[in-house]
Amino acid sequence: MGIFHSLSLYSVAFFIVVIAFIVRGTIGFGSGLIAVASLILLMPVKLAVPLVFLLDLTAALVLGSYDAKQVVWRDVLWVLPFASVGVFIGGFILKKASPGSVTFILGLFILVYVLYALWVKLDKLPKIRTLWAIPLGLLGGLAGSLYGGGGPPLVAYLQLRKLDKRQFRATMQLVAGMNNVLRGILYVALGLLTLPIGLGYLALLPAMLLGLWIGNKVHLRINAKLFQEVVLVVLTLVGLKLMIPV
Template sequence: MHVLVGAAAAVSLAASSLWEHPGLWAIAGAIVFVAFYVRAVIGFGSGLISVALLTLFFPIKEVVPVVLLLDLLGSVLLGAYDFREIHWPELGWLVPGSLLGLLVGAFILADSDAQDLTRFLGVFILAYVAYATLLKPERLPRLSLPWGVPLGTFGGIIGSLYGGGGPPIVAYLQMRHLDKRAFRATFQGIALTDNIVRGLMYFFLALLTGPLALGFLALAPASLLGLWAGNHLHLRINQKLFLRATLVVLAIVGIKYLV
């Protein structure tokens, strides 16, 4: 592994580079498969897993735009598959908050060191996980719809800074007590908004290039296979197991932000 990581320093996620390094292409494909398997099972987490592992082998400035395109693909496909399950009232509050948060996050990123916010996010996530675990997720208090604005804003800020604002939105949707299909479907709606806005930002900042778009196409089959396999498990697990799986992934995210 150490040799692969060292050799990968000069390897790009552009398709031409992947074709020249089939071993790394296979590793990247395996990472993407696992990430999108998790995404299909619980509705989120693909960005965190993909970025955390792909950056061991490829430059982060290339990983983030490619993962954005993969996440966009996942959001569109899962959103279309679960379209009838989307809870539009939640999105009516989450989307405006998320758009505001993406804007605020861009200013924070430009004008300050976001490390303190990273730690705060880690503490917030772990505190929520501990609270939900002690209370049991199915017994969490029910939030009113307007809570979608501040939690959507928080999620947008995090999305702008770190490429994924899932945790605050996951907490909101859990406390709206949506069933697993509605949770996954509604999350795709807010994720799609985030993906489109960030995609436009990356395009205008020249972070999203033609060669990286081809790299996305090279990894897209792995994400499709992960979504297909994960969806089979999603349809079979019960609601209680689904809720606990989301808390496990949130705990991993919280620890990552603290570390």
């Protein structure tokens, strides 16, 4: 199974990926943060991030095919160039940074996102201009390369552009998918994608597909606000764990 040296390790990773992609299938993002933040407790960050990248790329293609006609191209053309710059910067940082420092920053990043999600009242904020794509796109691409979790800054941009639900999901998947293609090229060039990681991706592909399928079912049956609050509790616990020195 590539990077999995025991059945128990694979079983835990399988469960983590199912949960992460249930979230992705339900709310359209969040799989990278949850999967990387959890898998990093089982394996080095330089294995977890490229592994989740492959799963996220596949998920973006699957979800993006549903609402392709709803893509808001104006926002894509603004945010994608800056997110791409962030992807390259983050990839080089991932290659050079020590696992300990990256892990701590990941925990901090998650907690900042949780505070943002808890306290910002999006419905009371005005529609932002496309120029906000510059800082939020850069941050989204940077975080995506470092942690496989570039969603929150890009989510903030698209939410504050006041896209409707279908436009938001379609545009988010397109930006995420194109960024993931760039990340893949960069990861190959930097030697971060290896055969064992590829085998690990194939082993976890059924978990990702199962999570997306369940997530679509859950989306129709559960209160979305309650579900997101549960996700924030889990992210808080994981973020605190990552920031506490072992």
